[in-house]
Every structure is written in C-alpha cells, then in structure tokens.
Amino acid sequence: GAVVSQHPSRVICKSGTSVKIECRSLDFQATTMFWYRQFPKKSLMLMATSNEGSKATYEQGVEKDKFLINHASLTLSTLTVTSAHPEDSSFYICSALRAGNEQFFGPGTRLTVL
Amino acid sequence: AQSVSQHNHHVILSEAASLELGCNYSYGGTVNLFWYVQYPGQHLQLLLKYFSGDPLVKGIKGFEAEFIKSKFSFNLRKPSVQWSDTAEYFCAVTARGGYQKVTFGTGTKLQVIP
Numbered sequence A: 001g002a003v004v005s006q007h008p009s010r011v012i013c014k015s016g017t018s019v020k021i022e023c024r025s026l027d028f029q030a031t032t033m034f035w036y037r038q039f040p041k042k043s044l045m046l047m048a049t050s051n052e053g054s055k056a057t058y059e060q061g062v063e064k065d066k067f068l069i070n071h072a073s074l075t076l077s078t079l080t081v082t083s084a085h086p087e088d089s090s091f092y093i094c095s096a097l098r099a100g101n102e103q104f105f106g107p108g109t110r111l112t113v114l
Numbered sequence B: 001a002q003s004v005s006q007h008n009h010h011v012i013l014s015e016a017a018s019l020e021l022g023c024n025y026s027y028g029g030t031v032n033l034f035w036y037v038q039y040p041g042q043h044l045q046l047l048l049k050y051f052s053g054d055p056l057v058k059g060i061k062g063f064e065a066e067f068i069k070s071k072f073s074f075n076l077r078k079p080s081v082q083w084s085d086t087a088e089y090f091c092a093v094t095a096r097g098g099y100q101k102v103t104f105g106t107g108t109k110l111q112v113i114p
Helices: none
Strands: A004-007 A010-013 A019-025 A032-038 A044-051 A067-073 A076-081 A090-098 A102-105 A109-113 B003-005 B010-014 B019-021 B024-026 B031-038 B045-050 B056-058 B064-068 B073-078 B087-095 B102-104 B108-113
Touching (some): A004 A090, A010 A019, A019 A032, A019 A109, A032 A067, A032 A076, A044 A067, A076 A090, B003 B087, B003 B102, B019 B108, B024 B073, B031 B064, B031 B073, B045 B056, B045 B073
Parallel strands (some): A010 A109, B010 B108
Antiparallel strands (some): A019 A076, A032 A044, A090 A102, A090 A109, B003 B024, B031 B045, B056 B064, B064 B073, B087 B102
16 A cells, blocks of 8 residues: 655654654655544544645644644645644644545654643 | 544454444435554554445455445444454545545444454
C-alpha cells in the first residue's frame, strides 16, 4: 500500500510555544490530506481538510488560528499548533487521499504540552 | 451529516473463535463504507471497503464485511481469529462523491487470548 509519513512521531513542548507537524505522502501525489485528532479511548475526530494550493477547510469547533494548516505541495501538508496548551496534548494523525478515494494514514504524532 | 456507531467497545475472544463486530451508520444518501485496523503501536490500515456491487466484501487477513442497506449496517466478520488479530477496529463512512469527509466510529478493541 501507499506510504504516508509523519514527523515528528513524538514531541514534548512547553505551554505557549508552537509546534509544527509534517505529513508526507511518499509514493503518490495527494491534492487532499486530512488532519485528525485521536483522544484516548475515543475515535478519530476530523479537524480539517487540507487542499493543495488553497485554504484548508476546518470542521466546526476547530480554531483555524490555533491549528494552522499549510498544503504547499502535492506531497506535504503541515499542521502547526500555535501557542500550545496542555489541553492540546493529543495524538494527531494525518491521512492522504489517493485517486480512487482511498485514504492512507500516517503513523501519528504524540504531542505533549507541559 | 453522517454518523457511525460501533456497539462493542471491548471484545475478548479465544483463538479460533468466530468474530463479528457491529457497525451501523446514519446517513440519508449513498455511502462508501470502510473498516480500518490499528495494531498496537502502528498506524491505521485499511482492512476492506465497500463502494458498490456485491454487498459481501472480502478484505485482507481473512476478514469480510457485509453491507445490509435496509439495516444501515456493515458488520465485520472473521470465522476464526488469531492472537495476531489483537487490535483496535474502526468502522468509517463517507458520503459518496464530492467532499470526502470520513466519519469514524468510536472503535472496538479486540483482544484475542492464545
């Protein structure tokens, strides 16, 4: 299957700092990528849809100024958590949509905000 | 908007037992349906998908699922589970065509005892 990578896999930061997470589709071009947040013992919650060359589409309740998404190329989308707070600690997962409407998921990034 | 419910949160089975995980969705239109698996410490992987055609779908590792439109269900089955099937299983749905927003169920944690 197709490969999607995320970097970093784990990050610990201080409250108030910003953290950037990268999502790359390694062997296909993805005009659309998705960012999810996974809470303990709960399902994946879609945060936003990232479209190459245009603004991201955010789900209701997700602050676009706090979770900045940039999809600058067909293989890279970034999520920046700005002014992070402990409640932002979570597991963030990206996926890339390949032709045929199949999503391929990255391994996730564990963010811990102290 | 679509929604997905998975009734079993935690299932414990002995090896060789048969498995059936329930999934029901709610949506007024035509849908695509998916089952994803997340093995411990690994990222989400697609087990199988249904877009159209034969409602009995066969996936990897001996899994299958049956789409029953009248019941809005897409239950996952495997006749004989193995210890290596221990994982979390997520049912997901997208509306067919257009914006590919995926809605996930809350997941079912399967534990297979040797």
